[in-house]
Amino acid sequence: MKILVINGPNLNMLGIREPGIYGSENYNSLLEKISSHAKEKGVSVDFFQSNHEGALVDKIQEAYGIFDGIVINPGAYTHTSIAILDAVKAVGIPTVEVHISDVSKREDFRQISYIRLGCVASVIGHGTDGYLEAMDILIERSHGDDC
Ligand code: DQA
Numbered sequence: 001m002k003i004l005v006i007n008g009p010n011l012n013m014l015g016i017r018e019p020g021i022y023g024s025e026n027y028n029s030l031l032e033k034i035s036s037h038a039k040e041k042g043v044s045v046d047f048f049q050s051n052h053e054g055a056l057v058d059k060i061q062e063a064y065g066i067f068d069g070i071v072i073n074p075g076a077y078t079h080t081s082i083a084i085l086d087a088v089k090a091v092g093i094p095t096v097e098v099h100i101s102d103v104s105k106r107e108d109f110r111q112i113s114y115i116r117l118g119c120v121a122s123v124i125g126h127g128t129d130g131y132l133e134a135m136d137i138l139i140e141r142s143h144g145d146d147c
Pocket residue numbers: 009010011073074075076077078098099100101102103110
């Protein structure tokens with residue numbers, strides 16, 4: 001199984017940006033943590049991060065026919081981007097939305113998630129462990145497909 005982990009704007013600033021909200025773990029250690037989880041689970045994982053909406057759309061389109069699952073934290077584009085939602089729907093790859101912080105307890109403008117409408121599940125407010133949970137959801141689902 002091939003999983004693509006996509007992070008949107010400002011997630012490359014993990015460890016520096018608002019540590020009280022997003023924690024002190026940096027982006028590279030997040031990638032290491034995800035890689036070792038993937039190894040443990042026997043799946044392959046690729047990463048992509050961009051601060052640009054179009055680049056995120058391009059990457060989702062390129063995933064078509066290559067990846068079996070997508071874990072995505074679209075950052076602030078969660079709350080604004082119909083284009084990213086449409087891309088996920090277009091490729092039809094099972095996708096899980098992740099948010100490090102508990103967006104449900106934050107500002108009103110964070111209560112809308114466009115991407116959620118195209119996702120098989122959402123993992124919210126579990127810190128960076130949420131990425132691992134999202135992978136497990138995709139792995140579990142893929143076992144279901146075998147039956
Ligand atoms: C976030 C929550 C978003 O509202 C915010 O814009 C982010 C990160 C999270 O992981 O908690 O950039 O997606």
